[in-house]
Amino acid sequence: MTSLVRYWLTHQQELATLVAEHILLVAISTAIAVAVGVPLAVFATRRPRLAAPLVGIANVVQTVPSLAMFGFLLPVPLIGGVGARAALAVLVLYGLLPIVRSTIVGITGIDPSVKLAGVAMGMTPRQLLRQIELPLALPSIVAGIRVAAVVGVGSATIAAAIGAGGLGQYIYRGLSMVDSTVILAGAIPAALLALFVDGSLLWLERRLSGRRRARSRRAVVAVAAALSLAVLAGSAVWATRAPGAIVVGSKNFTEQLILGEIVAQTIERGTGLPVQRRLNLGGTLICDRALMTGDVDVYVEYTGTALTAIFHQLAAKDPKAVFETVRELYAGTGRTLLAPLGYDNTFAILVRGADARANGLRTIEDATRLAPQWRAGFGYEFLERPDGYAGLAKTYGLTFRGPPQVMDLTLSYRALASGQVDLIAGDATAGLIKGLDLFQLEDNRRYFPPYDAVPVARASTLLRYPQVRQALERLAGRITADDMREMNYAADARKENPADIARRFVEQLH
Amino acid sequence: MSQWGRIVPAMDGVEFRGVSYRIGARTLLDDFTVAVAAGETLALVGASGAGKTTVLKLVNRLLLPEAGDVCVQGRDTREWDPIRLRRSVGYVIQDVGLFPHLTVADNIAVVPRLEQWPDDRVAARVRELLELIGLPPGEYSARWPDELSGGQRQRVGVARALAVDPPVLLMDEPFGALDPITRRQLQQEFRRIQARVAKCVILVTHDMAEALTLADRIGVLNEGRLIWSGTPQAITESDDPRVRALVESVLAPPHSPAAFGSAQAKKAGHYEGRA
Numbered sequence: 001m002t003s004l005v006r007y008w009l010t011h012q013q014e015l016a017t018l019v020a021e022h023i024l025l026v027a028i029s030t031a032i033a034v035a036v037g038v039p040l041a042v043f044a045t046r047r048p049r050l051a052a053p054l055v056g057i058a059n060v061v062q063t064v065p066s067l068a069m070f071g072f073l074l075p076v077p078l079i080g081g082v083g084a085r086a087a088l089a090v091l092v093l094y095g096l097l098p099i100v101r102s103t104i105v106g107i108t109g110i111d112p113s114v115k116l117a118g119v120a121m122g123m124t125p126r127q128l129l130r131q132i133e134l135p136l137a138l139p140s141i142v143a144g145i146r147v148a149a150v151v152g153v154g155s156a157t158i159a160a161a162i163g164a165g166g167l168g169q170y171i172y173r174g175l176s177m178v179d180s181t182v183i184l185a186g187a188i189p190a191a192l193l194a195l196f197v198d199g200s201l202l203w204l205e206r207r208l209s210g211r212r213r214a215r216s217r218r219a220v221v222a223v224a225a226a227l228s229l230a231v232l233a234g235s236a237v238w239a240t241r242a243p244g245a246i247v248v249g250s251k252n253f254t255e256q257l258i259l260g261e262i263v264a265q266t267i268e269r270g271t272g273l274p275v276q277r278r279l280n281l282g283g284t285l286i287c288d289r290a291l292m293t294g295d296v297d298v299y300v301e302y303t304g305t306a307l308t309a310i311f312h313q314l315a316a317k318d319p320k321a322v323f324e325t326v327r328e329l330y331a332g333t334g335r336t337l338l339a340p341l342g343y344d345n346t347f348a349i350l351v352r353g354a355d356a357r358a359n360g361l362r363t364i365e366d367a368t369r370l371a372p373q374w375r376a377g378f379g380y381e382f383l384e385r386p387d388g389y390a391g392l393a394k395t396y397g398l399t400f401r402g403p404p405q406v407m408d409l410t411l412s413y414r415a416l417a418s419g420q421v422d423l424i425a426g427d428a429t430a431g432l433i434k435g436l437d438l439f440q441l442e443d444n445r446r447y448f449p450p451y452d453a454v455p456v457a458r459a460s461t462l463l464r465y466p467q468v469r470q471a472l473e474r475l476a477g478r479i480t481a482d483d484m485r486e487m488n489y490a491a492d493a494r495k496e497n498p499a500d501i502a503r504r505f506v507e508q509l510h
Numbered sequence: 511m512s513q514w515g516r517i518v519p520a521m522d523g524v525e526f527r528g529v530s531y532r533i534g535a536r537t538l539l540d541d542f543t544v545a546v547a548a549g550e551t552l553a554l555v556g557a558s559g560a561g562k563t564t565v566l567k568l569v570n571r572l573l574l575p576e577a578g579d580v581c582v583q584g585r586d587t588r589e590w591d592p593i594r595l596r597r598s599v600g601y602v603i604q605d606v607g608l609f610p611h612l613t614v615a616d617n618i619a620v621v622p623r624l625e626q627w628p629d630d631r632v633a634a635r636v637r638e639l640l641e642l643i644g645l646p647p648g649e650y651s652a653r654w655p656d657e658l659s660g661g662q663r664q665r666v667g668v669a670r671a672l673a674v675d676p677p678v679l680l681m682d683e684p685f686g687a688l689d690p691i692t693r694r695q696l697q698q699e700f701r702r703i704q705a706r707v708a709k710c711v712i713l714v715t716h717d718m719a720e721a722l723t724l725a726d727r728i729g730v731l732n733e734g735r736l737i738w739s740g741t742p743q744a745i746t747e748s749d750d751p752r753v754r755a756l757v758e759s760v761l762a763p764p765h766s767p768a769a770f771g772s773a774q775a776k777k778a779g780h781y782e783g784r785a
Contacts, residue, residue: 117607120570121621121670122596131620135611 003181004188011185019189021165021325024196026152027227029088033095035146038141041094041103042129051104060098066085066090067282068156087156087164094155095148106137139209146201153194157186161252161282163290167193172252172280175410179495238340246271246461246468249287249296250279253410254491255345255429255484255500257302261502262479263455267298269506270471283381284309290334291458298457298472302345305447306330306337306456310388313386319344319450338469339476340452343484347382347448348428348440349392350416356439363444364396367423377421379409385448389425390500395447413438429481431488453479478509522548522583523710524569524678529578531564538564540734541578543646546727548677553725555718562714562730565605566680569712570599582678597621598711600671604682606663608655614640615651615668621673622775637667642703655749661692668700672707679712685720718756722746755762 008015044051064072069090097202108298112132118132134141160168170186204305207219246267250260260279268275278296281287288310290296306326307313313329316322327337361367382388384408392398402424407415412424426433428451455472462469487505490496522675523546531539539561547550554562568580571587585594603663608617615636622632640647643665644783655663664684671679684700685693695758701724704711721728722742730753738745738753746757 111605111607111610113603113605113607114609115607117601117603117609117670119595120572120599120601120603122593122624124593127624132609136609406660 004184005180007091007273015074015185015189018165018167018169018186019193022153022167022193024093025084025087025156025159025166026193029091029150029156029229030095030145030152032088032092033099034145036092036143037096037099037105037144038281041100042107042133043118044100044104044373045107046125052176055097055101056105058100058421061093062097065095065144066155067161068283069093070158070162070286071184082350084159084164085164086162091152091155095152097153098147099141099144102140102147103137104340104471105142109137110138114365139205142205142208145207146198146437147196149201150194153190153197156218157190159189160280162286163249163278165296169280175408179492203307209328225230225440232371245274246313246465247276247278247295247297249299251287251292251299252280254431254488255427256300257498258484258487258505259341259493262475262506263298263300264301264342264476265499265502267471269468270474271465273468274467282302289484291456292333292456294460294481298423298455298468300341300453301337301456302451302453303340304346304451307449309381309385312386315391315449317449322450323452323454330456332458336457336462336469338455338457338472340454341475341479342453342477343429343479343481344450344452345427345481345484346443346451347388348426348433350413350426350433351422351438352416352419352423353437353439354431355422356441357365359394361441363442364398364447365444367441368396368398371398371423372423374400375402376404376421376423377407377412377415378404378425379412380406381409382425392425392447395445403421406465409451429484429488430492431485431492432486434489435493453484474509479505522677523550523583524639524712525579526565526568527579527581529580531561531568531569531573531574531576540690541580542734542736544729544736544739546707546710546712548710550727551704551711551713551725553713553715553721553728554731555721555728556731558716559733561734562716562731563682563733565683565731566601566714567713569680570596570680577600597625597674598676598678600673600676600679602664602667602671602679602681602684604686606667608666608670610655612621612655613651614645614653614655614658615647617655617666618670618673620670625674637671639672642672642696661688661696664688665696665699668703671765672703673708675711679709680713681711683715684713686715686717700724701737718759 002375040054044054070086073086073089089382114132114136118128118187123131156164156166157168157171159166160172167186167190171183171190174180174183174186203222204278208306248260248264248267250256260277264275264277267273281290281296281299284305285297286302286303287299291299301310303322303326304315306329307322308315311326311329313325316325322339323340330337349359349367351367355361359366359370361370378389383404389404405415405421407421409426412421413426413430413432413436416424416438428440432438455475457472459467483505486501487501490501491498513652525545526542529542530537530541542561542565543731544552548706551773553571554565556562564573568575571590573594574588582590582599584593596690609620612620618639619638622635627700636651637647640650645662645665650662652657655666668681668684671681687698688696705725713721713724722745725742727739728738728742728745730745732752738748738750740748745753748757
């Protein structure tokens with residue numbers, strides 16, 4: 001508890017920014033969902049045959065898991081890609097169902113004699129809608145907005161996976177650092193925000209269904225006006241990306257966060273250009289897509305990952321050949337592979353240090369005789385990648401007790417240390433290897449391709465800002481595997497801030 | 511139709527000529543012919559489902575006839591702009607249907623405002639109507655419908671229908687669901703109002719006593735057909751068994767001796783007044 005409060009106090013500025021981003025994400029997406037959903041629902045009440053399919057579609061959309069939804073939207077032009085726009089699109093889709101449904105219920109639930117009175121008095125359909133149906137459906141519509149907003153506060157935490165910011169950043173950062181304090185630092189404000197949104201909209205809803213309707217309606221207009229003004233002003237400030245800013249991305253694990261900071265600070269120091277950070281993006285393919293669409297200008301990729309996961313080539317063994325192949329493939333698609341940073345972050349097959357010592361294990365081959373009694377835990381990516389589990393098992397003839405458990409990469413270190421599993425595939429530079437007394441088995445048959453860490457940038461950005469390339473060239477060959485493991489350990493075990501770790505490293509380079 | 515009195519050239523009123531209306535296989539109204547002149551009150555009586563409300567909805571074009579013509583002020587409802595037609599036909603609907611989110615004054619002011627009357631004219635008209643229906647404006651203007659008694663709500667419903675002084679007034683069970691005392695009071699008020707405003711009124715009721723009290727003529731509907739029509743005087747003398755059954759239900763209500771006395775007294779007074 002005290003560590004949580006200390007975390008908030010030391011991160012005040014950042015916390016305020018993340019809360020503001022979170023509120024804006026929810027407010028803007030809910031406003032759009034209202035602007036789209038209410039007319040859609042009105043249309044459905046006019047054509048009752050369309051109402052059921054419409055609600056059905058909205059229902060189906062609601063059941064798509066939010067991460068999958070981000071995945072679906074990635075390749076969609078205009079709304080897809082990485083950043084706030086895509087996150088808003090997803091949140092709007094989620095918000096539509098409750099708003100459409102409650103508006104339909106609100107309008108169709110009006111006393112038929114009241115509607116008949118309106119028609120019989122010679123109201124045009126538009127007058128009936130504005131003077132009778134919408135005012136009477138308002139409490140129900142607000143109830144739908146409340147559900148949409150509360151769901152939105154929850155879903156918006158996932159938006160951090162595509163670089164849209166918000167409190168989800170702490171949750172993802174905490175997950176990648178395996179630090180529950182940081183997770184709670186994001187989860188608790190998000191939960192409080194949800195409770196606050198729920199409570200205030202419930203209050204509004206109660207006021208509207210009460211008796212003093214005319215006055216309440218004026219209050220609603222005032223509140224809505226103030227709210228939309230705040231949203232407009234806020235989004236204006238938020239959406240303003242400094243002109244000429246270089247956007248640095250990163251994947252969502254500790255090493256990538258540190259590398260992202262190193263790259264960002266190197267550009268800042270070397271060029272004076274403003275740099276925007278879009279760290280913590282949810283995986284290789286999201287980073288790659290962001291680079292393609294221009295949502296990100298530069299991030300650090302690993303040559304073996306680029307070869308197999310991005311370009312779908314067969315894994316190769318020679319580091320130089322892999323680097324050249326990948327550089328050519330990137331060059332053909334408007335992206336430039338810069339100079340390698342100096343270390344190879346290959347997959348590390350890890351066991352507990354105690355097991356290794358007790359059984360005299362040194363190589364993966366040594367482990368094959370004990371493996372049938374072991375349970376294995378692998379990250380999702382490792383199970384799926386062509387250079388992942390399937391090939392490894394074949395190369396070494398590895399079998400385990402039961403199929404491998406799927407778990408988050410960063411959680412698997414703890415799972416191994418605490419004995420839930422007996423063998424995992426981690427990163428060679430993981431700080432936790434040192435922190436948790438894990439042992440890396442040697443890849444004696446050279447199964448894993450090389451994973452040299454290399455910044456990859458948009459060619460157009462480098463053409464426009466040649467000084468960015470010059471700045472990044474200064475990092476060539478300067479980060480060793482030991483440096484990286486040390487920095488990862490500082491973040492994962494000593495809970496230091498990635499930005500501070502990066503700053504120390506960059507300063508020592510100059 | 512044997513006792514059909516006069517066919518009025520209904521230039522100012524409402525005229526049905528051989529009108530039929532059905533939903534699917536169910537006939538709601540069959541070959542219905544009737545004319546109601548300005549200043550005249552026609553009461554339609556009959557069991558529920560006899561087609562009374564259908565007649566009203568055909569007048570303001572909530573429904574269009576499948577056969578025959580409905581003329582309002584000498585013009586076929588098919589040729590009327592429905593919005594214009596409805597604003598010249600006041601409609602007191604069965605369940606009152608006051609707008610629950612508007613005050614009493616705003617409820618009455620709906621049609622005048624749709625017609626874009628200036629504010630001071632609207633305010634003056636609302637005051638005038640509240641006085642007409644016996645609800646002092648100072649006390650009732652700002653009230654909400656759910657703060658009124660059932661009788662007060664029905665009065666507001668009548669005032670709302672009269673707001674732009676429409677030449678035609680449709681009333682669907684306007685005093686239904688009221689206790690006998692309030693009902694009698696409202697019926698008297700209605701007669702007073704009708705004497706002053708002289709509209710073409712079609713009143714739907716399942717209460718023969720009400721029809722006898724308020725109407726100049728009575729039409730009896732049975733399963734969508736007009737089986738009898740004539741003056742209140744004539745109906746008490748009819749020997750059609752279905753009409754007799756309706757009349758006798760008023761003269762000798764089987765289960766309520768108390769209501770019997772009051773209905774008798776009211777009827778007697780009414781006829782004396784009219785004769």
